[in-house]
Amino acid sequence: MKFLHFSDLHLCKNRSDLLYGINPADRLVKALRHVQQFHKDANFLVITGDLANYGEKSAYEDLSSIFENFSIPVIIIPGNHDNPKLIDDIFPIFDGKIQDLKKGIWLGKEIRSEKDCFIFLDSTGGVGHSGAFPIERAQDLDRRLTENADRHIYLFLHHPPLCLGVPSMDPIRLQDPFYLQSVIEKHRSQIRCLFMGHLHRPIKGSWRGIPFVIVRSLAHQVEMNEPPKGDGGQWQIPGNDETPEYNVITIQKENFYVHSERFLEKTRKFWL
Numbered sequence: 001m002k003f004l005h006f007s008d009l010h011l012c013k014n015r016s017d018l019l020y021g022i023n024p025a026d027r028l029v030k031a032l033r034h035v036q037q038f039h040k041d042a043n044f045l046v047i048t049g050d051l052a053n054y055g056e057k058s059a060y061e062d063l064s065s066i067f068e069n070f071s072i073p074v075i076i077i078p079g080n081h082d083n084p085k086l087i088d089d090i091f092p093i094f095d096g097k098i099q100d101l102k103k104g105i106w107l108g109k110e111i112r113s114e115k116d117c118f119i120f121l122d123s124t125g126g127v128g129h130s131g132a133f134p135i136e137r138a139q140d141l142d143r144r145l146t147e148n149a150d151r152h153i154y155l156f157l158h159h160p161p162l163c164l165g166v167p168s169m170d171p172i173r174l175q176d177p178f179y180l181q182s183v184i185e186k187h188r189s190q191i192r193c194l195f196m197g198h199l200h201r202p203i204k205g206s207w208r209g210i211p212f213v214i215v216r217s218l219a220h221q222v223e224m225n226e227p228p229k230g231d232g233g234q235w236q237i238p239g240n241d242e243t244p245e246y247n248v249i250t251i252q253k254e255n256f257y258v259h260s261e262r263f264l265e266k267t268r269k270f271w272l
């Protein structure tokens with residue numbers, strides 16, 4: 001079992017539009033070219049939110065057209081930059097067995113295999129750009145975890161539920177993680193990992209004993225440290241041009257491992 005993790009595409013209204021001097025659509029096209037060359041055997045590709053920077057319909061239509069001839073099924077969840085209602089209207093839901101997962105873009109709920117279960121969570125709806133996880137979402141997760149008690153669980157959401165030492169991003173994390181926390185505590189032994197985005201930084205760690213992996217954006221990145229602010233000192237996010245990446249996750253029985261593919265880096269290749 002192998003899957004790919006993309007996050008934070010930030011597609012714009014038109015294919016040629018630049019965001020902070022970067023063309024997000026071009027980045028996605030190049031990432032998919034790299035996938036076709038090296039990871040065509042993946043079972044699915046998941047994008048953990050911020051598909052579109054301003055949530056326009058044309059950006060989601062462009063997403064569909066970029067993936068048109070892509071051979072791997074694609075699962076999406078919304079992020080704080082998205083329009084969840086539009087995503088709901090445009091993309092069909094997938095909630096079922098892995099053998100029924102066909103090529104196309106699906107709004108993800110759950111994928112079950114014999115041994116594993118991948119659960120896709122909506123963390124949108126917080127104040128401003130922050131995330132939310134109200135009791136109704138926690139109850140749905142609790143039900144899914146109970147139904148899949150004999151499977152290893154991999155969870156996907158956009159907003160991390162903890163502070164990560166990034167002063168500009170910590171205030172817009174998941175604001176009410178308490179319901180999520182209590183469900184995770186209840187089913188802790190089943191849960192293998194949380195996969196997230198939002199930070200535009202490569203971060204690994206553990207939340208309440210559960211490992212987590214945050215992948216870089218396919219577009220712009222965020223500085224860990226906050227540079228001195230100009231006049232006014234208002235809340236701003238410091239960006240940078242670090243290379244984008246996507247992650248490749250391989251699951252082998254009890255174990256899994258994560259590789260980062262920095263698909264734009266031009267590095268020398270040689271034998272040791």
Ligand SMILES: [Fe+2]
Pocket residue numbers: 008010050079081198200217
């Ligand atoms: Fe983002």
